[in-house]
Amino acid sequence: MATQSCHAANQKYHLILKVCDRKITLDVQEATSVKKHLKLKSKQNDNGAWDREEQRRKNQPAIELLRKRIARNKLMSNEESKKRAKFLTDFQKTVDEQRILERKLYSPQ
The missing domain is CATH 1.20.5 (Single alpha-helices involved in coiled-coils or other helix-helix interfaces)
Structure with a gap:
């Protein structure tokens, strides 16, 4: 199971896996790719920023x-x-x- 959290100020995302003991830092492009592959819905607009x-x-x-x-x-x-x-x-x-x-x-x- 994967979840992501965003820190809009520096545009870094963290991929959090239940089987992993640390967060994996992603940039906007990587986060968007993961989101598309996992078909995650978010309350963010198309450029990854919170509306x-x-x-x-x-x-x-x-x-x-x-x-x-x-x-x-x-x-x-x-x-x-x-x-x-x-x-x-x-x-x-x-x-x-x-x-x-x-x-x-x-x-x-």
Whole structure:
């Protein structure tokens, strides 16, 4: 099984084989050839570079949701903030009380 990882800054790729204890460094041409032979699909464009703009476009809905939540939370009163923090603490305690000792999620073990 082979996988590849890219370091776009220096255009070097690493071929990682499960049976080999070290990475094999490849240039762009070698990496492209390996990719074609293995028929690997990647999220990189034709010249081997990661498409930053495409990723930004895909992330926009999540980014917008986060912006709205941040703006809403900035308007929250201290009283409401304390109320929510207490609710979270109580929720975590309730969840841990329902789990066996070795499987606590929130309490230190």
